[in-house]
Amino acid sequence: MPELPEVETIRRMLCKGTSEYPSILACKIMNGQVFWGKTLAKPSVDQFISDIANQKIDDIDRRGKYLVFKLTRSFLLIHLKMSGDIKIVPENSPTEKHERVAISFDNGWKFIFIDPRKFGRLWLVDDPEAILLNLGFEPLDEEISERKFWEKISRHRRVIKPLLMDQRFIAGLGNIYTDEALYLAGLHPLTRSNTLGFHQAELLLRSIRKVLQDGILQNGSSIDWVYRGGNFQNYFNVYRRTGMPCRKCGTLIERIIVGQRSTHLCPTCQKYPGS
DNA sequence: CACGAGACCTGTTCGC
DNA sequence: TGCGAACAGGTCTCGT
Numbered sequence: 160m161p162e163l164p165e166v167e168t169i170r171r172m173l174c175k176g177t178s179e180y181p182s183i184l185a186c187k188i189m190n191g192q193v194f195w196g197k198t199l200a201k202p203s204v205d206q207f208i209s210d211i212a213n214q215k216i217d218d219i220d221r222r223g224k225y226l227v228f229k230l231t232r233s234f235l236l237i238h239l240k241m242s243g244d245i246k247i248v249p250e251n252s253p254t255e256k257h258e259r260v261a262i263s264f265d266n267g268w269k270f271i272f273i274d275p276r277k278f279g280r281l282w283l284v285d286d287p288e289a290i291l292l293n294l295g296f297e298p299l300d301e302e303i304s305e306r307k308f309w310e311k312i313s314r315h316r317r318v319i320k321p322l323l324m325d326q327r328f329i330a331g332l333g334n335i336y337t338d339e340a341l342y343l344a345g346l347h348p349l350t351r352s353n354t355l356g357f358h359q360a361e362l363l364l365r366s367i368r369k370v371l372q373d374g375i376l377q378n379g380s381s382i383d384w385v386y387r388g389g390n391f392q393n394y395f396n397v398y399r400r401t402g403m404p405c406r407k408c409g410t411l412i413e414r415i416i417v418g419q420r421s422t423h424l425c426p427t428c429q430k431y432p433g434s
Numbered sequence: 435c436a437c438g439a440g441a442c443c444t445g446t447t448c449g450c
Numbered sequence: 451t452g453c454g455a456a457c458a459g460g461t462c463t464c465g466t
Contacts (some may be wrong), residue, residue, distance in 0.1 A: 161459060197442090224460080240460050242444080257444085276443045278460065317436065326461080333459055382459070383446075419438070421457080 161224060161239045163298070163331030164374030165389065169245055170221045180247035186264040187215050188230075198259040198272065200280040207283050211235070211262065223294045223330025227287055236282040236290055237272070243279030246271050294330040298367050309360035312352045319355075320348035321418035323367070332367065335380060335398045338423045339370040342397045347431040348415070348422045354432060397423035 161169070176182035191211045193204045202210070214230040221227065226245075228235035237243070246255075250269045254261070260281060263269040272279065282290055296303050303311075315322055322328055323337045332340070341348050343366035346359065355363065374380065379389035382399070396406055401414040405425040415422050 165459075238460085240442095241458070242460095274443095275445065276458090276460095278443065280461095315436090321437080324460090335459060380459080420460095 161243070161379070162333035162336050162374075163221075163224060163371055164336070164377075164391065165379035166221055166224050166226060166239065166331075167375050168379040168389065169239075170219050170226055173226075173245070173247070174219050180268060181266070183216055183247060183264065183268070183270060184219070185215060185217075186266055186268070188212060189263045189265050191263075192261040193259070194254065194261075195259040195274075195277060197277065198274065198279060198281060199283075201282045201284055207281075210283055222287075222291050223297070223326055224333070225291060225294075227291075233283050233285055234287040236284065236287055238280050239274070240276070240278035240280070242276040243272065243274040246273060293327050295326060295328040296330065298329055298331055298364075298371055303364075305361040305364050306357070308364045309355070309357050312355060312360055312363075314353075316351060316353045318348070318417065319346060319350045319352050319363075320420075320422060322352050324418070324420070329367075331371065334420050334422075335395070336367075336370050336374060338398045339396060340367040342423075342425060342429060343369060345428055345430075347429045348417045348424055350432055397425060399423065 173183050188211050191208050193199055193207065196204055199207055210233060214232055216228055216230060218229040219226065220229065224238060226237040247268055247270055250263050250267050255271065255273060257273050257275045258271050259274050259277070260272040261269055272281065284290065320337055320341065323332050324334070340363065344363040346363060373394065374391045377389060377391035377394065380391040381387055381389040382392055397412050400412045401423060403412055404410070405412060405428060408425065408427045410425055410427040412423055413426050
């Protein structure tokens with residue numbers, strides 16, 4: 160489900176609370192339950208349950224697609240992968256279908272991690288850097304200038320789409336927002352990263368930031384049954400619009416496979432270099 | 435270094 | 451209606 164805008168939306172909802180549930184900041188953890196052992200990457204289930212009890216949630220941060228919960232003595236990291244989701248429900252709610260982990264608080268609410276495909280992972284660790292170490296830069300972090308981005312991208316000789324989806328290069332982009340950013344930048348997904356001129360790289364970085372910021376403004380994208388509440392799917396230009404007319408030129412949107420992932424583009428607005 | 439294939443999983447939709 | 455294939459927001463690891 161989640162790319163940067165969806166993870167950021169979840170982070171904000173957990174911090175602020177919603178009309179459905181209160182903020183979980185400053186909540187004290189009473190106990191944890193694990194229904195699917197593999198969901199817990201670290202430590203063992205027994206360790207997790209004994210370590211997490213009596214810790215308070217001091218802060219919730221995000222790094223790429225990871226949620227980073229700062230607890231009293233440890234950090235809880237969560238990656239939702241393809242189908243993970245988080246809900247805050249009354250403590251006495253029955254266990255839901257696909258519920259993998261539950262953490263109950265002292266205020267009558269509980270945090271539940273739902274994940275049909277079981278790809279999602281939790282880590283309870285002392286040092287989050289051990290896991291986040293290899294992530295690339297935060298796209299919304301202004302620290303990376305357009306020129307720096309051009310230099311970074313030019314160092315690789317890779318197909319642009321898989322490079323943008325490589326979390327070691329840039330953290331937070333997935334299949335949806337990569338396709339949308341390449342469309343806005345007018346770049347074919349198969350373009351080689353080292354063939355971009357400065358102005359193309361500049362436009363690409365601005366397009367990446369634009370789609371991510373717009374995604375956050377719309378509370379992320381809701382597709383199928385998985386992620387609720389987001390609205391960005393109504394603003395897609397190419398993702399899952401195969402056979403529909405390009406909003407700029409009317410050409411029908413095409414779907415190809417790049418790096419084993421569905422890839423959507425307008426063949427007129429995103430010309431393959433050299434064709 | 436760059437890339438493709440396969441693995442990890444379950445649920446929904448597509449095509450015949 | 452039924453049934454297998456294809457497909458789905460993401461990484462990992464291994465082999466070339």
